[in-house]
Amino acid sequence: MARRHRSTAALALAAAALTLGLAGCSLFGGGAPDPSASGDPSASDTPAPTAPAASLELRPELSASENLAFFDSVNAAVVAANAEAGGRAFIDALVAAGFDKATMEVSSDLTTEGKAADSVQFAVRFQDECLVGQYGPASGGYHGAVRPLLGTGDCLVGETRPIDW
Incomplete structure (x- = not known):
């Protein structure tokens, strides 16, 4: 007993x-904590949202942090639809969701050697901040965050590709 x-x-x-x-x-x-996070809760990586995308909507009058869940839901839907999604798929989905294409940046899907990039980064300038997404095998899946604008007024460091489609 x-x-x-x-x-x-x-x-x-x-x-x-x-x-x-x-x-x-x-x-x-x-x-695990993101070693690049600044300690600001709005700057931390966020997992894919658990709320259905239909309950979220773009709220341009609110801050980037308050729109992060919607941004993440759009990007999570892209990943769910195509696990091999590249930069254009994320940009197109964000435009369809109401984000302004003129405020977006995206990294290349290919390395300088013409091989598939380990991850793709994409961003939307939103009310003097950046909604930033990253997706790919090197990043451990999808991650979204709010980050400050760079001194250049851009969101992403380095060379980005033109969004000319």
């Missing part, structure tokens, strides 16, 4: 630990 109580207690303890662990993940965003 004592063995049964120990087993029950062990199961209860494991269930409690799992529950606390999952609660901690949902409260604190889960996963």
Whole structure:
């Protein structure tokens, strides 16, 4: 009988630990911290949203941080539709969702050697901030964040490709 109580207690303890662990993940965003994050909650990577995209909408009068969940939902839908999506797919989806194409930047899908890039970055300048997305095998999937504008007025560092389609 004592063995049964120990087993029950062990199961209860494991269930409690799992529950606390999952609660901690949902409260604190889960996963390992981003070493490049500035400590600003609006600048941290966000996982794909759990709310259905239909319940979210672009709210231009709100801040970039307040529109991040919508930005993420649009990009998560792109990934769900095509796991091999490149920069154009993200830009086209963001335009279709109401973001202004003239405020967007995207990195190349190809390296200088003509090989597929390990990840693609894309951004929307939004109310003096940047909604930035990154997707690809080197980035561990999709990540979205709000970042400050660079001194150049751009969102992405380095050479970007023209969005001329």
